[in-house]
Amino acid sequence: MAAFLTRFPALAFRDYRIFWVGQFVSLVGTWMQNTVQPYLAYRITGQPVYLGLIGFAGSLPALLLMLPGGVLVEHLDKRKTVIVMQSVLMAQAFVLALLALSGMITVWHIIALSFVAGVANSVEITARQAMMIELVGRSALPNAIALNSTVFNLARVIGPSMTAPFLVFLGERGEGWAFFANGVSFLFVIVGLLCVRTRPQKQSAHPHGGAIQEFREGQRYIRSSVVVALLILMAAVPGFFGFTAIQQIPVFARDIFHQAGDTEPIVAGRTGALMTAQGAGALTAATLLATFSAMKRKGVLMTIGQFAFGGALTALAFSRSLTAALPLMVLIGWGSVTQLAMTNTLVQLLVPNELRGRVISTYLWALQGVAPFGSLFIGVLAQHFGAPAAVLFGGAVCLLTVTAVNLKTPHIRRIVA
Numbered sequence: 001m002a003a004f005l006t007r008f009p010a011l012a013f014r015d016y017r018i019f020w021v022g023q024f025v026s027l028v029g030t031w032m033q034n035t036v037q038p039y040l041a042y043r044i045t046g047q048p049v050y051l052g053l054i055g056f057a058g059s060l061p062a063l064l065l066m067l068p069g070g071v072l073v074e075h076l077d078k079r080k081t082v083i084v085m086q087s088v089l090m091a092q093a094f095v096l097a098l099l100a101l102s103g104m105i106t107v108w109h110i111i112a113l114s115f116v117a118g119v120a121n122s123v124e125i126t127a128r129q130a131m132m133i134e135l136v137g138r139s140a141l142p143n144a145i146a147l148n149s150t151v152f153n154l155a156r157v158i159g160p161s162m163t164a165p166f167l168v169f170l171g172e173r174g175e176g177w178a179f180f181a182n183g184v185s186f187l188f189v190i191v192g193l194l195c196v197r198t199r200p201q202k203q204s205a206h207p208h209g210g211a212i213q214e215f216r217e218g219q220r221y222i223r224s225s226v227v228v229a230l231l232i233l234m235a236a237v238p239g240f241f242g243f244t245a246i247q248q249i250p251v252f253a254r255d256i257f258h259q260a261g262d263t264e265p266i267v268a269g270r271t272g273a274l275m276t277a278q279g280a281g282a283l284t285a286a287t288l289l290a291t292f293s294a295m296k297r298k299g300v301l302m303t304i305g306q307f308a309f310g311g312a313l314t315a316l317a318f319s320r321s322l323t324a325a326l327p328l329m330v331l332i333g334w335g336s337v338t339q340l341a342m343t344n345t346l347v348q349l350l351v352p353n354e355l356r357g358r359v360i361s362t363y364l365w366a367l368q369g370v371a372p373f374g375s376l377f378i379g380v381l382a383q384h385f386g387a388p389a390a391v392l393f394g395g396a397v398c399l400l401t402v403t404a405v406n407l408k409t410p411h412i413r414r415i416v417a
Contacts, residue, residue, distance in 0.1 A: 010144035015196035016135040022192025024151040029185025031159025036178045042250040052379015055247045057111045059371035061118035066365040078131040079198045085124030090186035100176030126361045134198035146290035149341045153286040156279030160272045167268040218358030236366040237401040240374035245394030251387040277326045281333025298342045303413040305338025306402040313395030317388045
C-alpha cells in the first residue's frame, strides 16, 4: 500500500477519493449523453450544420462567462459552487429525457439545453479545477490532475459503449432513457461533494478596485509570463480548429462509412465504436500520466501529444472505412489528453495561489471560449465542402501551429516542472 500511495499520492487523501469515485460515476453518464445527443440531432435533421450549432450553443457561455467566472470563483466556496452547478446539469439532463421520452424533442430543444449546460459548465469547470489543490495540496496536485484525467477518459470509454443497449434495444425511446440515466448519475458526485472537506490555500490579499482590477491583475501576470502566455495560446488553436472537428464524427459514421443495408442500430453502433476508440486512446494516455505523474519533462510530453493529435486528425480526413478510422481515433484520444493534461498541470504549477482562478479561467477560455465560433466554422465547412474537408483543415491548422511555435520558441518543449 505504501508503494501504491507513493505512485498515486492523491489517493492518500480521503476527500479526494470520495470526490474521485463520485465524479467517475457522473462522467459515465455525461459521456453517454455526449454520444447520444449528436446522434439524435443528426438522426432528426440529417444536416451537419446543426452539429456545429449545438457545439456553438454549448460553448458560447464559455466565451461570455469563463473570464469573469475566474474572478467570481476566487470569492466563492469552490466546493459549494461545484455542487450548485452539478445540480443545474442534472436538471438539464432530466429535461432532455422528458422531451425525448415524450416524443416532443426538436433540434432547437437540444440547442437551447446545450446552452444551459454550457452556462453551468463555464463556472463549474473553473471552480472544480481550482478546487483540486484544496483537496490534495500542492505536492500531490499533478497526480490529482492526472487521476482526474484517468477517470474522465475511463468514462469516455465506458459511457459511449453503454449507449448501445439503449439505442439498439429501446429504439427511439432509448435516447431519452440514456439522458435519464445521466441525470441520475449526477447524484453520485453531488452526494460525494456534500461529504468532503476542502482546505482553502493561503492567498495574498485581493487588490483594491473590485472585480475589474482583479481581472486586469490576472491578465498582467499572463502577459508578463512568456511560458504561461504560450501555453494559453497553444490551447486556443485546437480549441477552435481541432476539438470542434471531432463533432463531425456522426457524419463519418452515417455517410462517409456508409454500407449497403445500413440500419439505425448499425449506424448507432458505428458511432459508438468511433467514440469508444477515442476514449480508449484517451484512457491509455491518462493512465500513463497518472502512473508517471512525477516525471519532470512535461513540456516534451505535451509537444508529442500536440503532434499526435494534429497528425491523426489530418489522417482521419482521408479514411473511408471504420477499420481505418478506429486506430486514428485511438491516437486522437491519446494526443488530446496528453497535451491537455500536461498544459493544465503546467499552468496550475506555474501560477501563484492568489492568481490561480483567474489564470485557469483564461486558459479554459482560450480552450473552450473560442469553440462556439470554431463549431460554426467547422460546421459550415462540413455543410458546403464535406466533413472530410472540414476535418482535414482543422487537423492541418493544428499541425502547422505546433510546428511554427516549436521552431520559433523551442524552449516551450523544454519546460521542466
